[in-house]
Amino acid sequence: MLSKKNVVQSEEGLLWSFFTSVKLAVALIFLIAIACGLGTFIVQDKTPEEYKARFGDSLASFLQLTQFTQVFHSYWFTLLLVLLATNLVCCTIDRWRGTLLQLGFILTHISIILILTGSIIGLWFGEKGVLWIAEGQKAEQFNLRNGTPRPLPFELHLDSFITEKHPPKYDLLSYVKDQHKEKFLYTELGKPQPIPKSPYVVTIKDYIPDAALLEEAINTSEEAKNPAIFVQLYGSENVAVEGWLVAKDRNWYVDRKRDLKLEYRWVESSEELKKVNVINPSKPTLTVRQKEKNVSQEFQAEVGRSYTWEGYNLKVLDFTLDFTQRTRPLKEQQPNNPGIQVELDGPQGKENRWVFANFPDWDEMHPTKYKELKLLCEIPQDISFVSQQVRILQGPNDQRLLAYIKGDKVVESFPWELEKKYNIGDSGQQIKVTKFYPSFGVKQSVVKRSDELKKPALYVEIDGPRGKITDWVFAEAQQATAYTDGNLFLLYKQMGENIKDWKSKLRIVDGGKTVMEKTIEVNDPLKYKGYAFYQASYDPQNEKLSGLQVARDPGVPLVYGGFFSLCFGIIFIFYIKPLLRRRMSASGMQEGT
Amino acid sequence: MININITLVAFVIVSIAYMVREVWRPEILRRGAVAIFVAAFLLNTVLVINRWIEAGHAPFSNLYESLVFYAWSVGFAYLILEYLYGMRIVGALAAVLIMLLLLYASTTDESIRPLMPALQSNWLTIHVVTYFIGYGALGISFITAILFLLSWIRSGKNPSETTLGFEKLSYKIVAFGFPFLTLGLVTGAVWANKAWGTYWSWDPKETWSLITWLIYLGYLHLPLVLPRLNIDRAKIPLIQSSCLVLAFLAVIFTYLGLAYLPSATDSEHIYGNK
Numbered sequence: 039m040l041s042k043k044n045v046v047q048s049e050e051g052l053l054w055s056f057f058t059s060v061k062l063a064v065a066l067i068f069l070i071a072i073a074c075g076l077g078t079f080i081v082q083d084k085t086p087e088e089y090k091a092r093f094g095d096s097l098a099s100f101l102q103l104t105q106f107t108q109v110f111h112s113y114w115f116t117l118l119l120v121l122l123a124t125n126l127v128c129c130t131i132d133r134w135r136g137t138l139l140q141l142g143f144i145l146t147h148i149s150i151i152l153i154l155t156g157s158i159i160g161l162w163f164g165e166k167g168v169l170w171i172a173e174g175q176k177a178e179q180f181n182l183r184n185g186t187p188r189p190l191p192f193e194l195h196l197d198s199f200i201t202e203k204h205p206p207k208y209d210l211l212s213y214v215k216d217q218h219k220e221k222f223l224y225t226e227l228g229k230p231q232p233i234p235k236s237p238y239v240v241t242i243k244d245y246i247p248d249a250a251l252l253e254e255a256i257n258t259s260e261e262a263k264n265p266a267i268f269v270q271l272y273g274s275e276n277v278a279v280e281g282w283l284v285a286k287d288r289n290w291y292v293d294r295k296r297d298l299k300l301e302y303r304w305v306e307s308s309e310e311l312k313k314v315n316v317i318n319p320s321k322p323t324l325t326v327r328q329k330e331k332n333v334s335q336e337f338q339a340e341v342g343r344s345y346t347w348e349g350y351n352l353k354v355l356d357f358t359l360d361f362t363q364r365t366r367p368l369k370e371q372q373p374n375n376p377g378i379q380v381e382l383d384g385p386q387g388k389e390n391r392w393v394f395a396n397f398p399d400w401d402e403m404h405p406t407k408y409k410e411l412k413l414l415c416e417i418p419q420d421i422s423f424v425s426q427q428v429r430i431l432q433g434p435n436d437q438r439l440l441a442y443i444k445g446d447k448v449v450e451s452f453p454w455e456l457e458k459k460y461n462i463g464d465s466g467q468q469i470k471v472t473k474f475y476p477s478f479g480v481k482q483s484v485v486k487r488s489d490e491l492k493k494p495a496l497y498v499e500i501d502g503p504r505g506k507i508t509d510w511v512f513a514e515a516q517q518a519t520a521y522t523d524g525n526l527f528l529l530y531k532q533m534g535e536n537i538k539d540w541k542s543k544l545r546i547v548d549g550g551k552t553v554m555e556k557t558i559e560v561n562d563p564l565k566y567k568g569y570a571f572y573q574a575s576y577d578p579q580n581e582k583l584s585g586l587q588v589a590r591d592p593g594v595p596l597v598y599g600g601f602f603s604l605c606f607g608i609i610f611i612f613y614i615k616p617l618l619r620r621r622m623s624a625s626g627m628q629e630g631t
Numbered sequence: 632m633i634n635i636n637i638t639l640v641a642f643v644i645v646s647i648a649y650m651v652r653e654v655w656r657p658e659i660l661r662r663g664a665v666a667i668f669v670a671a672f673l674l675n676t677v678l679v680i681n682r683w684i685e686a687g688h689a690p691f692s693n694l695y696e697s698l699v700f701y702a703w704s705v706g707f708a709y710l711i712l713e714y715l716y717g718m719r720i721v722g723a724l725a726a727v728l729i730m731l732l733l734l735y736a737s738t739t740d741e742s743i744r745p746l747m748p749a750l751q752s753n754w755l756t757i758h759v760v761t762y763f764i765g766y767g768a769l770g771i772s773f774i775t776a777i778l779f780l781l782s783w784i785r786s787g788k789n790p791s792e793t794t795l796g797f798e799k800l801s802y803k804i805v806a807f808g809f810p811f812l813t814l815g816l817v818t819g820a821v822w823a824n825k826a827w828g829t830y831w832s833w834d835p836k837e838t839w840s841l842i843t844w845l846i847y848l849g850y851l852h853l854p855l856v857l858p859r860l861n862i863d864r865a866k867i868p869l870i871q872s873s874c875l876v877l878a879f880l881a882v883i884f885t886y887l888g889l890a891y892l893p894s895a896t897d898s899e900h901i902y903g904n905k
Contacts, residue, residue, distance in 0.1 A: 071845040204745040560748035572828045589828030601817045
């Protein structure tokens with residue numbers, strides 16, 4: 039039975055005993071731990087859209103309402119901390135005896151209060167943000183985390199910004215496709231390295247620190263399998279341009295500056311050789327398709343020509359090799375974006391439409407009158423609007439003919455010989471064929487350019503189910519080197535971060551005078567008037583741009599005081615106090631707690 | 632040349648020696664087992680120092696290095712605790728734990744990588760060393776907690792004096808490790824403030840190290856609370872040991888599991904999951 043006095047007391051006493059209880063403390067400790075766990079299992083501080091995508095509508099709105107999406111800034115988490123602080127204060131007062139043995143207890147409990155108070159001061163009176171500053175520039179403000187600019191009470195100058203790098207280190211990475219397994223291999227020469235749980239063995243046979251891939255033209259046979267000639271074009275005395283023309287591959291060269299096109303053709307008979315006189319230059323074509331009837335027709339896209347088709351009148355208005363340069367003469371245009379302008383006339387009146395060879399869908403993305411008509415154009419790759427042509431022909435039984443064509447007429451034609459210079463009409467230019475390879479091929483070889491580590495390459499042997507292959511693996515190659523079965527790949531590349539340090543030479547100008555200079559680096563900030571500038575990052579796109587963190591946190595001394603008190607208190611409790619106790623009990627002293 | 636495999640084998644021998652000592656109690660192993668442990672621990676020490684010299688920086692920068700160092704820390708904590716309290720069978724399980732850590736390390740990528748700028752600091756050494764000695768001791772408290780729980784199950788509701796001894800030992804070990812854990816947490820915050828101007832940013836690693844700290848803090852307060860609650864007295868050591876198991880699972884999660892968190896992508900701390 040409770041007496042009346044006891045009931046009255048418990049009005050205040052209940053609250054006091056609630057806040058001085060260790061039960062509350064332990065409950066709060068575990069609750070805070072659980073809350074922290076929630077704050078990591080649920081992704082924090084994202085946009086409402088992201089939560090909807092991740093959790094669905096109803097769960098997302100529940101999480102946002104209960105602030106589980108921003109646990110560490112939530113009202114209930116703050117409430118837990120406030121309860122903990124109150125509990126700590128009450129416990130400390132309640133159990134205060136003032137004995138030496140209690141030192142640890144007092145220090146640790148006060149430390150938490152100090153840390154919490156310090157963090158609140160930092161939150162209310164401090165500011166934190168970022169500052170991007172370019173070398174040679176000055177800053178008078180920075181941006182808070184949410185993007186709002188904040189003024190600095192002084193000027194911050196960045197005199198120089200240096201990025202120090204480690205020497206590059208390259209790793210050989212293997213990838214087995216059907217296992218989705220990557221493994222780093224040793225780049226040691228000669229040692230066979232089996233790739234675990236796979237049939238492959240990789241051996242590195244050679245290493246070049248600075249390798250280059252050389253491509254060399256070779257003749258593989260005397261049979262005319264892939265005929266090619268090496269041609270030199272002379273301006274006056276000197277070779278102006280030279281290169282290979284391969285009959286069955288890239289067999290033409292257009293020189294807009296010299297108003298000249300070179301062409302090399304391999305003919306199979308003497309009949310064909312005579313056709314040199316026939317001028318059949320490649321022409322652009324226009325294809326029109328009626329979508330509903332599913333019929334289409336190809337037309338010559340010659341400017342000025344008109345056609346009547348399926349009840350429409352088509353007229354080619356303009357042709358350009360480069361839409362943005364269409365006002366210039368055709369022979370000065372580069373074939374960047376060729377197109378044809380067509381006028382369509384039909385039941386709904388006239389319409390002008392551009393058709394682009396490289397963007398066949400362009401007309402469908404723009405409003406048109408005649409949606410049922412799809413227009414396409416094709417511009418031959420070797421289209422040229424030069425006035426002079428040199429056509430070099432060659433065939434079996436060593437038949438050779440060189441024709442000079444000007445305008446649309448063959449001016450002259452004669453048999454040509456190797457190593458002989460011929461005038462190109464009266465243009466003042468000359469041409470010479472210096473080599474003829476009946477079977478043109480390209481031989482690749484890897485050579486060492488220097489001993490410096492610049493572009494390393496490894497000569498690798500791969501043994502697997504389809505036998506041994508060897509190949510060069512270049513560092514930072516666009517494509518991985520594959521084994522014959524297309525299941526094993528090797529990649530030789532620079533892995534991870536190779537930044538050693540960033541250094542920003544900062545200068546503070548306050549009231550027109552330089553008051554402080556310091557070269558900051560990561561882990562070594564500059565501090566002035568309560569502001570601290572930390573080297574945080576750099577812009578990979580612009581190596582002259584330094585990324586700084588700016589912080590002004592007046593709560594830090596209190597927090598650090600708390601840290602110190604916490605560490606010392608805990609060391610006292612667990613290491614010093616037991617020793618003291620032992621000594622005290624040895625000397626027969628009584629203790630209080 | 633001392634490599635990880637030799638060290639691994641050494642700890643296999645250590646665990647066998649401890650088992651033999653426990654079962655047959657030959658006179659030669661009474662002190663001999665600890666001596667073998669010390670020898671194996673020295674091999675592990677050489678492994679850490681070699682790596683330190685080879686890499687040119689404190690060897691805690693990737694998973695391989697940190698696992699080897701954690702193995703060392705468990706050994707270090709064990710030897711201190713052995714000296715202070717006499718650990719008996721616990722030593723065998725400590726050797727097994729070290730063995731597992733080294734075994735795991737031997738499967739990870741051991742190539743040396745340059746240290747990212749933020750890690751090039753003396754704080755790295757202080758922070759990691761204090762943390763790992765703490766983790767080492769807590770690993771051993773996990774072993775004693777497991778031993779308690781196992782012998783509890785075996786003895787039914789009437790735990791023997793030895794069984795209860797494990798519980799008391801657990802508390803003492805946590806009392807030894809917790810100050811290191813606190814130092815690790817605090818030096819981490821101080822270092823973060825030096826590097827980024829923020830001593831706390833609720834990064835998943837920070838948050839989880841706080842969670843583990845809170846659980847051990849809660850554990851240390853349990854003896855003040857449990858006797859006052861209306862529960863069976865005999866169950867108190869059971870609750871405490873369970874709490875320790877939970878706490879060490881949180882340590883393992885903090886150390887190795889964070890890469891699986893949805894919030895892991897933004898963290899500065901988490902080892903790449905190669």
